[in-house]
Amino acid sequence: MVDQLMDTPFVSATRGIGAAGGVRRGWNAKETEDSLHLRVDMPGLGKEDVKISVEQNILTIKGEGAKESEEEEEGVRRFTSRIDLPEKLYKIDQIKAEMKNGVLKVIVPKMKEEERNDVINVNVE
Numbered sequence: 001m002v003d004q005l006m007d008t009p010f011v012s013a014t015r016g017i018g019a020a021g022g023v024r025r026g027w028n029a030k031e032t033e034d035s036l037h038l039r040v041d042m043p044g045l046g047k048e049d050v051k052i053s054v055e056q057n058i059l060t061i062k063g064e065g066a067k068e069s070e071e072e073e074e075g076v077r078r079f080t081s082r083i084d085l086p087e088k089l090y091k092i093d094q095i096k097a098e099m100k101n102g103v104l105k106v107i108v109p110k111m112k113e114e115e116r117n118d119v120i121n122v123n124v125e
Contacts, residue, residue, distance in 0.1 A: 027081075036090065038106040044077050047099035052106065054092045059083040059108065088116055 026041030042050065042063050050063045065077035085092060091109040098105045 033110075035110055036108040038083075038104075038108070040079075040081070040104040040106070041102065042077075042079055042099070042104050043102040045079070045099070045102060049077075050097075050099055050104060052095070052097050054085070054095065057085045057087050057092070059085055059092075059095070059106075061104070061106070063104075 028039040030037045030039075038061075040061065045063045045065050049065050050061070052062075053060050059082070061079070061081045061083075063077070063079040085108065089111060091111055094109050096107045
């Protein structure tokens with residue numbers, strides 16, 4: 001999973017935070033035995049500006065800050081990212097997220113092998 005993230009980094013909106021040639025900077029992904037940990041720098045955004053959802057095994061992270069003024073569209077901070085989560089590997093109903101000081105931390109717990117219904121252990125006689 002982490003290799004996939006490194007090969008296909010987060011892609012930001014056209015005027016996203018830290019956009020540089022369409023590639024998102026300021027993020028980190030770490031996979032442990034128990035979960036996938038994502039850390040995304042989103043300066044200037046608060047938890048009320050961030051929306052996280054999962055649909056058809058795609059984790060979507062969106063953020064949009066307030067406009068400086070009504071006429072000024074350039075002052076809007078935007079961020080959109082999508083991550084494919086392999087089916088039956090993660091507990092998508094138990095994802096936790098925390099936004100603190102412009103840093104979003106997302107924890108996606110993994111299913112243990114014995115919890116997966118696609119793994120069938122065969123008794124050898």
